Amino acid sequence: MALVQPLTADPDLDDLLAARPALTMHAQDGLCFEDVPLHAVADTHGTPCWVYGAGTLRARYRALAGALAEAGLNVHIHYAVKANDHLAILGLFRALGAGADVVSLGEFMRARKAGIAASDVVFSGVGKSTQELGAAIVAGLGQINVESAEELEMISAIALRVGRPVRVALRMNPDVDAGTHEKITTGLADNKFGIPAQDVPRLYAHAATLPGIQPVGIAVHIGSQILSPAPYAKAYAKAADMVRWLRAAGQTVSVLDLGGGLGIGYGDEPGMSLSAFANVVKKEVGDLGVQLLMEPGRYLVGPAGLLLASVILEKRGQKRFVVLDAAMNDLMRPAMYDAWHGILPVSATQFRAPRAPADVVGPVCESADSFATGRDLPAMKPGARVALLDAGAYGAVMSSTYNARPRAAAVLIDGGKFHLITPRQTIDNLWADEMLPPLAG
CATH class of the missing domain: 2.40.37.10 (Lyase, Ornithine Decarboxylase; Chain A, domain 1)
Known part of the structure; x- marks a missing residue:
């Protein structure tokens, strides 16, 4: 790679x-x-x-939100808690309007402790336990990004047991090389993350039949420390094609989670260009009429x-x-x-x-x-x-x-x-x- x-x-x-x-x-x-x-x-x-x-944290959040808004995009930012989970930082982003992207019950509870509403939390991750899912569903979290057919069945059973319907997005693995370190890439076919693209239509249709499950959209996340907009363009184009295909098959798709991974400069080199990233988002998915979410972490903190x-x-x-x-x-x-x-x-x-x-x-x-x-x-x-x-x-x-x-x-x-x-x-x-x-x- x-x-x-x-x-x-x-x-x-x-x-x-x-x-x-x-x-x-x-x-x-x-x-x-x-x-x-x-x-x-x-x-x-x-x-x-x-x-x-704190000034740098606020400035970087506003720069990202401003670049997306300038491109005419309405993107709700969910801060990736795994990058830095300190309550002071979570509270600062909450005050700026951010939700949270979490990958464990501990992160979910940290976000809640910092004042982020459960309904403003997206739960990601390839191995959510029944305990974690149950606690988050009972609390009324906003969305679960589902990583497998097996996990979808787990969520349905828990939602039925506790009597709380759950909004889910299927995380599609687009098989796109993010051009980053092999230990932090997540969007290749041989990575553990996500559902192969060819399996998404069948699984999405199945999700619509499951009790307690409300399929709302697609999620993609291809890696971390990405410095070029080109991998995003490939991944988002595939996501857009999937949204159109699902709608043509009669499915409802109202959400597209763009993931995160925006890279920074660790030397004196520039990081990801926010305007270039925003333009890619607009070009590839701006006409879908979906609620766009994204999950930046490293770029912000x-x-x-x-x-x-x-x-x-x-x-x-x-x-x-x-x-x-x-x-x-x-x-x-x-x-x-x-x-x-x-x-x-x-x-x-x-x-x-x-x-x-x-x-x-x-x-x-x-x-x-x-x-x-x-x-x-x-x-x-x-x-x-x-x-x-x-x-x-x-x-x-x-x-x-x-x-x-x-x-x-x-x-x-x-x-x-x-x-x-x-x-x-x-x-x-x-x-x-x-x-x-x-x-x-």
Whole structure:
């Protein structure tokens, strides 16, 4: 399959900074995020620490909604909770008018806790349990995206048992290569996701006969971190053909869920063009007369977050290693996906100092615990601070306590002030829920 090409050369620190308007370097305060000095955050809450920018979150949501509206499209945005499930972020998107796209009962309950109405939640995912489906149906969720014939029968039985009819959309697998990393593509025929296109007409007609089931439309989602509109054009054209075919066969189709996957620039390259994406949506499905939904996650939150870390030491030998107090248990993406994240010194003096190649690593006992290889960075003394950029998506949600490392604190910047939204986990918290049974021997 065609994969997104890696950066041909690492952008330098100035280019990384220039590509991110929410970040500025002040001569005295050092690196600032939405005008708040990151040194002040670290001085108050320590490191490692997740830092999110409310202004950036709002700006990216409004930019996406505005591009769709400018193209004459009425698209209801359901934020993909899996990208970052913090209640503060969910509440912020709720206030902007977003619903939620969830893939577990836990995410459903988080969305509800943040004030998102159950009727404004879409439940996706290939393996929803009967417990999860039952709880969501009883709560009155808005829509279930069905991934298989077997799941459809489960939903019908549950809906009949609890006496609540359910709106469902069939997730069609369009067999389209999204051009992204093989571990985050979801729209190919050999992926576990969705229903083969040739099976959708028969299953849609069957759904219309099942008690408790109201088939309302089609859903597609072809992957994550998609940087070109071309795969969307192919997938949406197939979805449009399916909608027309179903209607010609006498079925009612009122909803088309466009999925998500809009990519961002992790270096100094641009991410997905919103206008190009909106134009593809308009061209391929704009004349269908359906309610359009979409499920963005990374695009909204990725650039709105960073991981603030401190240098433990520099280890010099055959190679230069900068060892941070953050690790793969905090930010898993580089170890899991070979993901590239920009790294900026927080100190203005260090930002302008001479640079030399270094591998940036964490203290976890795994060779995969590495954030960067051969990155040009200044000399970093113990206690120096760095910001790992674009870590707002699939960062904190994928973190763990591996090596008995407590989870990091999290802070939200809003209006020039920063607020603690998750306290740092204490050592004692690591075993607070564990129990010692009586041992036989």
